Amino acid sequence: MSFGPMTITAGPTTEPAKVEQTVQKPGLSRFARPALGLILPVGLAVLWELAVRAGLSNGRLVPPPSVIFNTFAELAKTGELQRHAAVTLWRVGAGFGIGVGFGTILGAITGYSGLSHRLIDPTLQALRAIPSIAWVPLFILWLGIFEASKVTLIAVGVFFPVYLGVMGAVTSVDRKIVEVGRVFRLSGPAMIRRILLPAVMPAYVLALRSGLGLGWMFVVAAEFMGASEGLGYLLIDGQQLGKPAQIVAAIVAFAVIGKLTDWMIAAAATPFLRWEDSFARR
Amino acid sequence: MLVLDRVGKTYPNGVRALDGISLEVGPGEILAIVGGSGCGKSTMLRAISGLDTPSQGVVMLDGMPVLGPHPKIGIIFQEPRLLPWLTVAGNVGFGIDDRPKAEREDRVATALARVGLTDKADVWPRELSGGQAQRVAIARALVPRPEVLLLDEPFSALDAFTRADLQDHLLDLWADSKPTLLLVTHDVEEAIVLADRVMVMRPHPGRVYDEIADDLPRPRDRQSAAFDFVKRRVMAALDRSLDRAVITAEGETKNSAGAALWW
Ligand SMILES: Nc1ncnc2c1ncn2[C@@H]1O[C@H](COP(=O)(O)OP(=O)(O)O)[C@@H](O)[C@H]1O
Ligand SMILES: [Mg+2]
Numbered sequence: 001m002s003f004g005p006m007t008i009t010a011g012p013t014t015e016p017a018k019v020e021q022t023v024q025k026p027g028l029s030r031f032a033r034p035a036l037g038l039i040l041p042v043g044l045a046v047l048w049e050l051a052v053r054a055g056l057s058n059g060r061l062v063p064p065p066s067v068i069f070n071t072f073a074e075l076a077k078t079g080e081l082q083r084h085a086a087v088t089l090w091r092v093g094a095g096f097g098i099g100v101g102f103g104t105i106l107g108a109i110t111g112y113s114g115l116s117h118r119l120i121d122p123t124l125q126a127l128r129a130i131p132s133i134a135w136v137p138l139f140i141l142w143l144g145i146f147e148a149s150k151v152t153l154i155a156v157g158v159f160f161p162v163y164l165g166v167m168g169a170v171t172s173v174d175r176k177i178v179e180v181g182r183v184f185r186l187s188g189p190a191m192i193r194r195i196l197l198p199a200v201m202p203a204y205v206l207a208l209r210s211g212l213g214l215g216w217m218f219v220v221a222a223e224f225m226g227a228s229e230g231l232g233y234l235l236i237d238g239q240q241l242g243k244p245a246q247i248v249a250a251i252v253a254f255a256v257i258g259k260l261t262d263w264m265i266a267a268a269a270t271p272f273l274r275w276e277d278s279f280a281r282r
Numbered sequence: 283m284l285v286l287d288r289v290g291k292t293y294p295n296g297v298r299a300l301d302g303i304s305l306e307v308g309p310g311e312i313l314a315i316v317g318g319s320g321c322g323k324s325t326m327l328r329a330i331s332g333l334d335t336p337s338q339g340v341v342m343l344d345g346m347p348v349l350g351p352h353p354k355i356g357i358i359f360q361e362p363r364l365l366p367w368l369t370v371a372g373n374v375g376f377g378i379d380d381r382p383k384a385e386r387e388d389r390v391a392t393a394l395a396r397v398g399l400t401d402k403a404d405v406w407p408r409e410l411s412g413g414q415a416q417r418v419a420i421a422r423a424l425v426p427r428p429e430v431l432l433l434d435e436p437f438s439a440l441d442a443f444t445r446a447d448l449q450d451h452l453l454d455l456w457a458d459s460k461p462t463l464l465l466v467t468h469d470v471e472e473a474i475v476l477a478d479r480v481m482v483m484r485p486h487p488g489r490v491y492d493e494i495a496d497d498l499p500r501p502r503d504r505q506s507a508a509f510d511f512v513k514r515r516v517m518a519a520l521d522r523s524l525d526r527a528v529i530t531a532e533g534e535t536k537n538s539a540g541a542a543l544w545w
Contacts, residue, residue: 179333180363184377184426185351194379198367275367275406 063245071245072252075234085253088219088230091147092261095154096215100208102155103162110163111170124163132156133221140225150222157218158211165207169200202276205269209262216258231257283308283344284330284430284462290338290487291325298487299325303339305481305490309429310460314473314480314496316516318524322488323466327432330464331357343430356428356461360435362415364407370394370418371403377426393421396455413444417451424455430462438468449475453500470520474512475502482516484523491523 045065052059059067075081106124110117136153143149173196181195223232231250238246284307291300299322307313315323328334330341332351341348343355356377364373375390394400397417407415416436423431433452437445449472456463467473473480477496484491494515498508 176359176361176363177365179359180365180376182333183331183351183357185353194376195365198365201367272367275408 061244063248067245068248068252071243072249075246075249081249081253084229084231084234084250085257088223088232089257089261091150091222091230092154092212092215092219094147094151095218096158096212098151098155099158099211099215100162103159103207103211104166104204107163107166108170111167117167121167124160128160128164132160132218136221136225145226150219150225150227153222154215154218157214161210161214162207165203165210166200169203169207170196172203173199198272201269201272205265205273208265208269212262212265213258216254216261220254284464285342286326286330286339287342288339289326289329289336289341291322291329291334292337300329300336301487301489303488303490307430307462307464309462311479312456312463312465312477314477315464315466315483316468316470316473316480316520317483317488317491318485318520319468321483321485321523323483324434325488326483327357327434327464327466330430331355331432333357353426354429355432356423356426356430357432357434358416358419358423358436360438362407362412362419364410364415364418364422366407369404369406370399370410373407373418374421374425376422389425393425396458397421397451411444413440413448416440416448420448420452420455424459424461427459428461430464433463433465435466435468437472445469445472452476470513470516471504474498474509474516475504480512480516482519482523492519494519 048059048062049064049066051057052064063071072081106120110121110124132153135156136149139149139152143152177199178191178195181191186194219230220232220235223230224236227233227236231253234250234253235247238244238250284305286303286305289300289303290298292298303322303326305313315326317323325334329336330348332341332348332355335349343352348355364370365376368376371390371394374393375386378386378389381389391400391403394403397420399414399417399421402410402414402418407418410418416439420436436452437448440448452463453476463476465473465476474496480494480496481490482492482494483489494512496512498506498512503509
């Protein structure tokens with residue numbers, strides 16, 4: 001706003017001022033924007049805390065932040081939180097590994113060869129139409145109520161986004177770029193390593209991340225069906241014993257670990273995606 | 283010596299794109315290829331590059347048949363086709379990955395200097411302008427030191443100024459190692475500025491229609507009367523190549539579109 005008169009009175013000096021402003025603007029909003037998003041949840045939490053302290057509510061069904069924090073700290077101190085989190089993490093890890101393995105292999109095959117696409121894809125698409133939770137009774141019959149059925153359910157949840165992502169990525173690799181590899185007479189493995197893998201990498205990372213998201217969703221479902229350990233068990237246990245603070249603490253743990261694992265994938269992929277990322281970072 | 287002996291190409295869908303192309307291009311010669319759209323120019327370059335195989339006839343380089351992509355034959359497409367995940371230097375060195383690191387870096391640096399992009403070595407391709415990207419593509423094709431370089435309308439996506447600039451660059455680079463150049467273009471002036479010989483093709487199916495020698499002294503002056511004379515000859519040949527095509531294409535009664543619309 002104040003630039004108007006300045007432009008007229010002091011021509012030469014406006015140039016740096018303008019530059020400074022255009023440089024500052026994105027820098028400011030980078031911090032301002034997330035901060036804006038925090039106002040609502042933090043404000044509500046503080047209000048609720050004050051309301052309970054002032055005796056406006058007893059906070060039994062909706063515990064105030066301080067109680068949740070205490071529950072969280074106590075669970076962490078006794079090592080219970082870590083134990084449950086480790087079990088859940090192991091289940092997600094195993095299911096994720098299996099789902100990613102099958103999804104990647106089948107996605108690559110169906111994306112690469114038209115014949116196997118016609119052979120395999122219709123069946124998988126039909127299976128995909130089934131809500132995965134519907135498999136639970138069958139998995140329990142087949143695999144028992146312990147780890148195997150849980151890990152299988154998670155693997156099924158992870159499989160589909162990975163399969164679809166890899167298949168789409170492989171199908172849409174630019175034929176013109178592949179020709180560059182052919183002109184330089186790349187062998188089969190070299191073509192995969194130097195052309196196909198880098199070309200599918202961005203889509204693959206996206207597929208892994210959405211697969212992981214579904215993995216976390218399905219681990220909750222899996223742990224609801226009769227587990228004696230795990231963060232999902234903490235949820236059920238909190239419900240049955242009427243401990244809402246424990247439920248919220250488990251939810252918070254889910255959120256934190258879920259976010260952390262997602263961030264780990266993103267971070268591990270960063271060196272391979274710098275060519276793409278550098279645009280977003282500017 | 284690059285030799286095409288009665289090369290024909292019929293695509294699986296039945297389109298006869300090339301028929302009986304016989305051609306000899308000597309070492310260091312620059313051959314420009316012009317002709318109406320769809321007369322098989324790209325098909326011919328792809329057959330020479332080994333990306334596609336001819337249905338009849340044979341392509342020979344130095345007496346040996348070319349059966350697939352060949353280490354001594356490079357190609358530059360209309361689009362730069364740079365690999366977005368490699369830096370400019372990585373793209374330029376793409377074809378000499380099997381060489382020791384020191385030699386590779388040396389040759390890449392030399393090539394980048396020759397196309398005037400030394401300062402862009404560590405930049406991602408998407409940060410380049412169209413002209414810069416095509417210069418990188420030229421450097422990438424030349425770094426393995428091909429004997430034959432095929433160019434399929436390499437400058438047609440660029441503005442006139444950049445195009446003239448790149449034509450100069452190409453001649454400069456060509457002078458370094460004097461490879462055989464086959465340049466497909468729809469810019470008749472570009473053909474005459476660069477080539478030793480201009481080949482006119484005609485369509486349905488693609489055949490050689492005429493060849494016009496272009497032995498004007500270099501560097502060539504687009505304004506000169508001699509240049510204009512060669513240009514008229516090429517334009518006239520192009521015109522006739524299209525007239526004939528209309529007459530010989532069975533069942534077609536289209537009129538010739540005339541010189542202005544030949545491409
Ligand atoms: N992959 C292909 N499959 C079938 N027909 C093709 C293919 N590529 C080109 N053609 C046909 O072959 C003819 C020559 O094409 P092309 O070599 O691209 O011509 P130009 O490069 O001279 O414009 C055209 O009629 C075109 O439609
Ligand atoms: Mg073409």
